[in-house]
Amino acid sequence: GLRYDLTVPFARYVVMHRNEITFPFRRYQIQPVWRADRPQKGRYREFFQCDADIVGSDSLLNEVELVQIIDEVFSRLGIRVSVKLNNRKILSGIAEIIGEADRITDITVAIDKLDKMGLEKVNEELASKGIAREAIDRLQPIILLNGTTGEKLEKLRELLAPSETGTKGVEEMAFIIGKREALRLRNEVELDLTLSRGLNYYTGTIIEVKALDAQIGSITGGGRYDNLTGIFGLPGVSGVGISFGADRIYDVLTQLELFPESFSHSTELLFVNFGEREVDWLLPLVAQLRRDGICCELYPEAAKMKKQLSYADSNRIPFVAMVGENEMKEGTITLKNMQSGEQKSVTPDEMARAIR
Amino acid sequence: GLRYDLTVPFARYVVMHRNEITFPFRRYQIQPVWRADRPQKGRYREFFQCDADIVGSDSLLNEVELVQIIDEVFSRLGIRVSVKLNNRKILSGIAEIIGEADRITDITVAIDKLDKMGLEKVNEELASKGIAREAIDRLQPIILLNGTTGEKLEKLRELLAPSETGTKGVEEMAFIIGKREALRLRNEVELDLTLSRGLNYYTGTIIEVKALDAQIGSITGGGRYDNLTGIFGLPGVSGVGISFGADRIYDVLTQLELFPESFSHSTELLFVNFGEREVDWLLPLVAQLRRDGICCELYPEAAKMKKQLSYADSNRIPFVAMVGENEMKEGTITLKNMQSGEQKSVTPDEMARAIR
Numbered sequence: 001g002l003r004y005d006l007t008v009p010f011a012r013y014v015v016m017h018r019n020e021i022t023f024p025f026r027r028y029q030i031q032p033v034w035r036a037d038r039p040q041k042g043r044y045r046e047f048f049q050c051d052a053d054i055v056g057s058d059s060l061l062n063e064v065e066l067v068q069i070i071d072e073v074f075s076r077l078g079i080r081v082s083v084k085l086n087n088r089k090i091l092s093g094i095a096e097i098i099g100e101a102d103r104i105t106d107i108t109v110a111i112d113k114l115d116k117m118g119l120e121k122v123n124e125e126l127a128s129k130g131i132a133r134e135a136i137d138r139l140q141p142i143i144l145l146n147g148t149t150g151e152k153l154e155k156l157r158e159l160l161a162p163s164e165t166g167t168k169g170v171e172e173m174a175f176i177i178g179k180r181e182a183l184r185l186r187n188e189v190e191l192d193l194t195l196s197r198g199l200n201y202y203t204g205t206i207i208e209v210k211a212l213d214a215q216i217g218s219i220t221g222g223g224r225y226d227n228l229t230g231i232f233g234l235p236g237v238s239g240v241g242i243s244f245g246a247d248r249i250y251d252v253l254t255q256l257e258l259f260p261e262s263f264s265h266s267t268e269l270l271f272v273n274f275g276e277r278e279v280d281w282l283l284p285l286v287a288q289l290r291r292d293g294i295c296c297e298l299y300p301e302a303a304k305m306k307k308q309l310s311y312a313d314s315n316r317i318p319f320v321a322m323v324g325e326n327e328m329k330e331g332t333i334t335l336k337n338m339q340s341g342e343q344k345s346v347t348p349d350e351m352a353r354a355i356r
Numbered sequence: 357g358l359r360y361d362l363t364v365p366f367a368r369y370v371v372m373h374r375n376e377i378t379f380p381f382r383r384y385q386i387q388p389v390w391r392a393d394r395p396q397k398g399r400y401r402e403f404f405q406c407d408a409d410i411v412g413s414d415s416l417l418n419e420v421e422l423v424q425i426i427d428e429v430f431s432r433l434g435i436r437v438s439v440k441l442n443n444r445k446i447l448s449g450i451a452e453i454i455g456e457a458d459r460i461t462d463i464t465v466a467i468d469k470l471d472k473m474g475l476e477k478v479n480e481e482l483a484s485k486g487i488a489r490e491a492i493d494r495l496q497p498i499i500l501l502n503g504t505t506g507e508k509l510e511k512l513r514e515l516l517a518p519s520e521t522g523t524k525g526v527e528e529m530a531f532i533i534g535k536r537e538a539l540r541l542r543n544e545v546e547l548d549l550t551l552s553r554g555l556n557y558y559t560g561t562i563i564e565v566k567a568l569d570a571q572i573g574s575i576t577g578g579g580r581y582d583n584l585t586g587i588f589g590l591p592g593v594s595g596v597g598i599s600f601g602a603d604r605i606y607d608v609l610t611q612l613e614l615f616p617e618s619f620s621h622s623t624e625l626l627f628v629n630f631g632e633r634e635v636d637w638l639l640p641l642v643a644q645l646r647r648d649g650i651c652c653e654l655y656p657e658a659a660k661m662k663k664q665l666s667y668a669d670s671n672r673i674p675f676v677a678m679v680g681e682n683e684m685k686e687g688t689i690t691l692k693n694m695q696s697g698e699q700k701s702v703t704p705d706e707m708a709r710a711i712r
Contacts, residue, residue: 024667
């Protein structure tokens, strides 16, 4: 079978190498994964995930660090995002205090529809799922929770006071959110009670990232799983991880036109090809410049000058070098700045500085 | 179906974007590909290919450039290789002059066994494949071809004089080999008549790279294909390309112990975790140092000092920073060089210079 995610192979790796690894163990991994879903916009059969995980530590500082990574990545890419957090323990606490401990998923799914459907329909849906009238009544203050994340947390702390698990969840969330200032995060971090992301998997924090300026599903997700390695025979190793969806992020970058223009070219210098003798003179120079870290090309054919210059133009190559009979005799290169049109004569040694 | 190579998708790309592309078109691509073969050492079901191709140009300078790329890559990796070249036109010429134009593959396969089996067995095999006695006789000078690549080419030029195709192949080979000096290649480049690499595919140069110090199949291969894009409806686009087998190269690097030790770690600086108050003091500093490009970590738990230092040790982290009550008061950091054991007090601003 093809990889469905990078977490299971990682869990296997951790178990196989448990004796060589020092915990807490941090790893990142970039690889393609597959889905059998029907392909559609933003939903691919094959796509790349970029994962970062820390295992073997219960500390919430790990969650904080992953939030920081998310913030850094999207700041650098220039994508404005909202980092949405939830906690499985808060959801368990909610289900518990309304007396419907087993119905977390139904409750979460229904709450999620509040914006679209309004309160009445949400309550109807809850009832239709078989949730007791009394439980629905008790759920109202939670469904109607609003204000800042701080206010929501305060309210939840009160409402979930009877539930030990729920209280733990609120404390965890408050800890992570509380580090926001110290880290000088540049993106929103907020509590979103509707996040679930496969509840069976996560045991604590749940993380999801949405792009603010593009219509697309979540572009990063993750959370804490308390028994990742259990299926491979090493129980009790807690971990927390996130996964960036590279293809969706690429889609967002394209949609928002955030790819820098200079990304589409890399050759800095094109040597015009005037024929065999000139080529033989140039080859050692081209080899040397490349070893010096200059991305240069020699046009492969002694085509017409116009064609060679138009190749440089199309590929946005900023400098063109010409070496004919005179230049070979003098050991110089005629260098043309393709933007300004300016030409000057340089020696091979001066080349690097002349084009940078 | 899963990708079998990167060349077919590339050909498709070229045809789809023919109106936006400027030829000669150069691209590199790194992606996994798959084989249904039975997996064994050096033969994987899933493996990464790193391809470089140039299409839309017949110039042999493209072949020269690919040889240069090969030389550069393996020089940088520290793997000594032999770059073996052959040419489909030489093989066609040989088959032609001995009067067995259709039997290139049988002839190549038999010649390849000379070292292992000796001349007599090779001739027996040729006969058993139905190649005429007379043709086998004519083949002898080619089977017994020896000397330097220059000498072999000289001899082939004579032998293949009656074949136009064969002569063309010898000239192409001589041109590419002839650039060796000018490029200051650091690895052997030699003619190997036994190379075939799927003859139906290649039309000119055939390239194969073998590691000199490791027992493994070819680690890079390629050649010229004159009608790559034909199957997608754009005939006549010639191209030349090479493919590095990343996994086998990884195997060679491992076998020869060429991975630098410093590759296994990347964190430069570990902050010891003394507890909540210290963590809150450190978080903005850690965030700032990271933005300044310093790979640092904060140990996620206020574990025993010994445990935290042993984590730094196991992960070969060269510097450990300690911030306790005194340091917080003074705004300094106690920095420990893990190799020398030396400790000193630095300010946050001095940190970057202190560890590099």
